[in-house]
Amino acid sequence: MRDIVILGSTGSIGVQALEVIAANPDLFRVGGLSAGGSSLSLLAKQVRQFNVPIVGVSSGAEELKSVLSGVKVIDGKGASEQIASLTCDLVLNAMTGSIGLGPTLAALSCGNRVALANKESLVAGGDLVMAYGAEKIIPVDSEHSALFQAMSSGRSSDVSKLILTASGGPFRDRQDLGEVKLADALAHPTWSMGPVVTINSATLVNKGLEIIEAHYLFDIPYSRIEAVIHPQSVVHSLVEFRDGSTLAQASPPDMKGPIAYALSYPNRVNGAMAPIDWSSKQSWSFEPIDEKRFPAVQLAKRAGALGSSVAAIYNAANEEAVAAFMRQEIAFTAIVDTIEKVVDKLTARAPSKIRDISDVSAIEQDARMVATEVLKRR
DSSP: OEEEEEESTTSHHHHHHHHHHHHOTTTEEEEEEEEOSSOHHHHHHHHHHTTOSEEEESSOHHHHHHHOSSOEEEESTTHHHHHHTSSOSEEEEOOOSGGGHHHHHHHHHTTOOEEEOOTHHHHHHHHHHHHHHGGGEEEOSHHHHHHHHHHTTSOGGGEEEEEEEEOOGGGTTOSOGGGOOHHHHTOOSSOOOOHHHHHHHHHTHHHHHHHHHHHHHHTOOGGGEEEEEOTTOOEEEEEEETTSOEEEEEOOSOTHHHHHHHHHTTSOOTTSSOOOOTTSOOOOOOBOOOTTTOTHHHHHHHHHHTOHHHHHHHHHHHHHHHHHHHTTOSOTTHHHHHHHHHHHHHGGGSOSOOOSHHHHHHHHHHHHHHHHHHHHTO
16 A cells, blocks of 8 residues: 655646556555645545545635635745655655655655656756655656666667657648637647646647656766657557667556556556557557747757756746747747747856756746746737
8 A cells, every 4th residue: 555645746747646546546655745726626625535644735725625624734935845744655746836846855754755747846956856766766658657667678778869749739741830829728639737738738838848857866967868750649658778679668548547656656556547559450550750930849958958947947938938829919929939039038047957846946036037027929
């Protein structure tokens, strides 16, 4: 029986993780939950369903206390850090955004293993996270879970290239990207995700973030990490070895698979997801990314290669631009354009080394200020 703590339990990954746990009560129990406070009724339902003894919420604590009895409620800005520090077998960080960095560091500093779905922890503070406990991190993203599994068949020194796959989003073949509306961007063709991640997938910023994440997780230089379009989203990543062979991990596009793998590693959960139906015809295709139409991936590789501080700038600028797009203040194409302008403006004065989380906060604050200025001029 594993004691699991979930950060961001009311989001897409958190909800699916709890579904995995509910289906396997003999394997897992929930020792603590945290959420942002925008879905208090769902959080209260989760606490009652899984008999959770302690919960953290950034806002709405009094309302939560009024509907829960016998449950310790931690509130305020540092609630997720406190929940992440609980004694447990595994902390699943399913938060969205760089706000997840602090809880990741808190969990690792206590010696907790971390199932990491919050890719921004590595994008914004990769050097810090890996220094705190690289060996304690288990990837949850489908692409990185695939790489993690494929790389286990050989030595890291034998790896010549990592290839992440991208569905291409809903606009893979669309030419008029400047006319894309919010509702269009939120309609992903193969995956069910939260709104921010769905938009990041549409711009391919998500793939850029994942390349930075892969760089830190597997200690592979950016020059040896690529991304390709794979519309079917069945092959999640590939590892090319120096002898010319390539190993791929394939499964239906269902996040319960990689979530269950991370929760149970090194074991596997029976029936975590439906397998591929080999009795029916399968057709998988791969093609290069059109970098002129989708420049976010190469921009992310450039930012990452310039150092972790520039990667943090890339991420913070994207968060501001996506928020503006979701408010329907800017065009879809302005998202990546804003990121590029912010990266170009701040790269020269970005610190060469990130010493602590306060450095990350300062870098992000500068990036958000510049992004706000850029967005106002649009």
